[in-house]
Amino acid sequence: MVNGQVILKQGRDKNVRAHHPWVFSGAVQHVKGKPQSGETVEVRTAGGDLLGVGAWSPASQIQVRLWAFTEEPIDRDFFTRRIQQALAYRQQLGIPQRNSGYRLINAESDGLPGVVVDVFGDWLVMQALTTGAEFWKHTIADALLDVIPAKGIYERSDVDVRKKEGLETTVGILKGEAQPAHIDIVEEGRHYRVDVVNGHKTGFYLDQRDNRSVLQQYAAGKTVLNCFSYTGGFSIAALHGGAEKAINIDASQPALDIAADTAALNGFAPEKMEHICGDVFKLLREYRNEGRQFDMVVLDPPKFAENRNQLEKAARGYKDINLLGFKLLRPGGLLFTFSCSGLMESGLFQKIVADAAVDAGCDARILRKLDQATDHPTRLAFPEGYYLKGLVCQK
Numbered sequence: 165m166v167n168g169q170v171i172l173k174q175g176r177d178k179n180v181r182a183h184h185p186w187v188f189s190g191a192v193q194h195v196k197g198k199p200q201s202g203e204t205v206e207v208r209t210a211g212g213d214l215l216g217v218g219a220w221s222p223a224s225q226i227q228v229r230l231w232a233f234t235e236e237p238i239d240r241d242f243f244t245r246r247i248q249q250a251l252a253y254r255q256q257l258g259i260p261q262r263n264s265g266y267r268l269i270n271a272e273s274d275g276l277p278g279v280v281v282d283v284f285g286d287w288l289v290m291q292a293l294t295t296g297a298e299f300w301k302h303t304i305a306d307a308l309l310d311v312i313p314a315k316g317i318y319e320r321s322d323v324d325v326r327k328k329e330g331l332e333t334t335v336g337i338l339k340g341e342a343q344p345a346h347i348d349i350v351e352e353g354r355h356y357r358v359d360v361v362n363g364h365k366t367g368f369y370l371d372q373r374d375n376r377s378v379l380q381q382y383a384a385g386k387t388v389l390n391c392f393s394y395t396g397g398f399s400i401a402a403l404h405g406g407a408e409k410a411i412n413i414d415a416s417q418p419a420l421d422i423a424a425d426t427a428a429l430n431g432f433a434p435e436k437m438e439h440i441c442g443d444v445f446k447l448l449r450e451y452r453n454e455g456r457q458f459d460m461v462v463l464d465p466p467k468f469a470e471n472r473n474q475l476e477k478a479a480r481g482y483k484d485i486n487l488l489g490f491k492l493l494r495p496g497g498l499l500f501t502f503s504c505s506g507l508m509e510s511g512l513f514q515k516i517v518a519d520a521a522v523d524a525g526c527d528a529r530i531l532r533k534l535d536q537a538t539d540h541p542t543r544l545a546f547p548e549g550y551y552l553k554g555l556v557c558q559k
């Protein structure tokens with residue numbers, strides 16, 4: 165059911181015509197009807213042409229997020245179709261066949277703005293980031309269970325972006341049975357332990373799957389320093405690739421405890437993995453002062469830039485750790501360096517890494533460029549969906 169019409173200002177229909185799914189408040193001429201938060205509205209040009217249907221979000225600067233660029237009804241069947249399409253794409257790549265943990269719905273890029281769904285074994289973890297996702301979340305949950313025979317759906321909508329939508333954060337069981345304290349998943353032959361309740365995001369950084377597989381190929385015989393390790397994702401991949409040893413550094417002791425369990429789950433002896441709880445910025449300086457050297461260094465920091473004002477500070481942060489990373493590498497060693505800040509564009513990131521190499525006094529080369537895993541696609545009309553980029557550099 166449609167509950168109102170959002171009429172765009174003259175000449176402000178270009179983005180939506182190009183299938184960008186967001187309508188900013190500044191583009192809205194007026195609203196007909198009295199839509200409630202999250203309800204479905206039509207989006208029309210000043211001349212009255214229908215551009216699509218979307219979710220009304222009065223508190224946000226993004227006042228409509230389009231579900232569809234047609235007149236189609238938004239209902240359980242609509243969500244079922246989108247979920248089926250998302251699953252079909254991933255099945256075509258063999259992702260669910262080889263991985264019991266994967267991203268099933270990647271929001272806008274799977275045609276479902278504000279909806280994130282990750283599969284972890286027999287459970288689904290869902291995030292409803294926007295008013296539209298919130299309004300429909302029980303319908304979406306039912307549609308998910310029609311498509312995927314999961315035992316339950318756990319909600320992790322404890323994200324700050326909800327505040328911009330006028331929504332409180334919320335977590336808990338949305339459908340079905342409660343999940344066990346830990347879910348063990350398989351990723352390309354590697355085993356990982358996931359805590360969907362207390363872990364970061366939905367519990368695990370699925371977006372690094374393909375990059376973990378790349379690192380695995382380079383790891384034989386190497387000693388790997390895995391900075392910002394979380395639960396040891398890259399370290400486990402390194403050990404599967406025949407690494408001599410992996411050292412995790414993270415500020416979170418609970419994450420490191422899971423890393424230790426995960427090593428055991430994969431059958432690796434405890435001495436193969438070291439766990440250091442502390443601040444990467446501080447520890448890398450100490451290691452440099454001690455003259456320590458590694459064959460591989462991984463730098464996968466959290467998002468340094470949440471908005472444009474933080475970009476400059478973020479750039480300094482990336483420069484700092486990358487400089488230290490290069491210093492800690494043996495000649496010929498490999499740096500796996502990442503940025504998950506969407507605002508940090510690939511070109512700028514590469515330039516920062518290049519500057520860091522110069523300041524570290526090394527003439528490094530890029531062996532490979534990396535990005536987010538294939539279950540995190542980016543809609544061409546929605547470049548905001550691209551955020552994770554990485555470089556493999558050789559010293």
Ligand code: SAH
Nearest residue numbers: 369392393394397414415416443444464466
């Ligand atoms: N590479 C990981 C994901 C890293 S997420 C994977 O593949 O799973 C970023 C991690 O950085 C988080 O676990 C967070 O606890 C940690 N972190 C954030 N700031 C830190 C700091 N200053 N020092 C050490 N760890 C930090």
